[in-house]
Amino acid sequence: MAQLQAPKGVPEYFPGRSSAFLAVRDALNAPARKAGYGYVELPMFEDTALYVRGVGESTDVVSKEMYTFEDRGGRSLSLRPEGTAGVMRLVIEHSLDRGQLPVKLWYAGAFFRAERPQHGRYRQLQQVGLEAIGSDDPALDAEVISLADEGFRSLGLKQFTLQLTSLGCAECRPPYRELLQAFLANLELDEATRERAAVNPLRVLDDKRESVQSQLAGVPYMVNHLCADCQTHYDDVRTALRLLKVEWTESPSLVRGLDYYTRTAFEFTHHLLGAQSGIGGGGRYDGLMSSLGGQELSGIGWGLGTDRTLLACEAEGLDPGAGALVDVFAVPMGEEAKAVLIALSGELRASGIRTDLAYGNRGLKGAMKAADRSGAPYVLIVGEQEVADGTVVVKNMSAGTQESVAWESVQSLLAAHLQKDEGNHS
RNA sequence: GUGGGUAUAGCUCAGCUGGUAGAGCGUCGCGUUGUGGUCGCGAAUGUCGCGGGUUCGAGUCCCGUUACUCACCCCA
The missing domain is CATH 3.30.930.10 (Bira Bifunctional Protein; Domain 2)
Structure with a gap:
């Protein structure tokens, strides 16, 4: 098939x-x-x-x-x-x-x-x-x-x-149309064009073929009538x-x-x-x-x-709508970390922050690669250490810097960062 | 609708006069402890658009078909 x-x-x-x-x-x-x-x-x-x-x-x-x-x-x-x-x-x-x-x-x-x-x-x-x-x-x-x-x-x-x-x-228009048809009647046109001249004579005016255009010198135009x-x-x-x-x-x-x-x-x-x-x-x-x-x-x-x-x-080389689809990409290491980030990504989305997560339990390297590809300016990383501390590592991808913050402050921190970045761009 | 061109890995394409497929990019993995972008190494992937035909043998020739594309036509 x-x-x-x-x-x-x-x-x-x-x-x-x-x-x-x-x-x-x-x-x-x-x-x-x-x-x-x-x-x-x-x-x-x-x-x-x-x-x-x-x-x-x-x-x-x-x-x-x-x-x-x-x-x-x-x-x-x-x-x-x-x-x-x-x-x-x-x-x-x-x-x-x-x-x-x-x-x-x-x-x-x-x-x-x-x-x-x-x-x-x-x-x-x-x-x-x-x-x-x-x-x-x-x-x-x-x-x-x-x-x-x-x-x-x-x-x-x-x-x-x-x-x-x-x-x-x-x-x-009717009197002009008659005028135009009278003009077109004297031209040498093929069958199809002749038919068009009868049904919609204006159409003949924008015929792209040189053989037609060359005959249109002196043709009457509507704007002049x-x-x-x-x-x-x-x-x-x-x-x-x-x-x-x-x-x-x-x-x-x-x-x-x-x-x-x-x-x-x-x-x-x-x-x-x-x-x-x-x-x-x-x-x-x-x-x-x-x-x-x-x-x-x-x-x-x-x-x-x-x-x-x-x-x-x-x-023209323009790219409307360019830009990343998400603001934040979350990278978990381990099951507990994943549970934390699943919950956190839900909260972030609800607050209007576009968030994606590394699915499929990839290794840290692979997950970071995915984070990079996503184009997200910020990445959240949670591992055993952070689970124990109740913190999240927030990494700024373009600067390469990262900071450790408590779960409950992640949303407001990201919101502040994103707003500031927005301001810098405009 | 009329006439021409093209059709090979996810993408861009190479495969000379017929001898059962390649590159770059991308993807995935590795370069030992929890970090992407650069670099190095490695791997996977194609019924060569589809269907017939010619031939010992066709991605390569012929016919058909489908899609895309260029011009006409039409129009956004």
């Missing part, structure tokens, strides 16, 4: 890298929490119709990449390919939009897309996301964008760019972004893969990630709520790729 393995395209995180994953996830949602966003825990699967209506039937995400299945009651369900539609459904279902607006929410977790896996492109992908619903204030667009920017910066990332554009609205309201909105977004000290690049050819975006659209791309360079993206959506049966409310949000952000950190 073949060796069991994880499903294709599913990244797993375990000690060695999992602490970095957690640190990235926390860093990406921290800015939102500082701006009044509340947490939502969404279902991993939803009625398939939610995504068909919300994300758009013609999008690749829905038409080709969704994990859809029938449950035992004959309902068609789909593993969530993205988060925004689910948040909208939750907001409508629980009437969150009946209170004060905007409703500000964030979430984090796994999403599923049946794509061909690649480095940074997974079938189970992790995202941190946020939505601000019920206000079309351009200052809110700027806040949302700056929170993503801040998340990346707080990790120390530098090699990324914020790309920004406006996709227009129901008013100005915005209606008065959209133009004002876009100008105000940029003014607010300047106030927030966020830098961006104007990207008129930026396209989003989900149908619901209107007006402000943005994407964060990292320069060291190859083809899968998008580490986050989002935008405003005007018609989404109402198309899902809710009020006519505009919203704006983003999704940031946790997996890709971690890869970006690694590409």
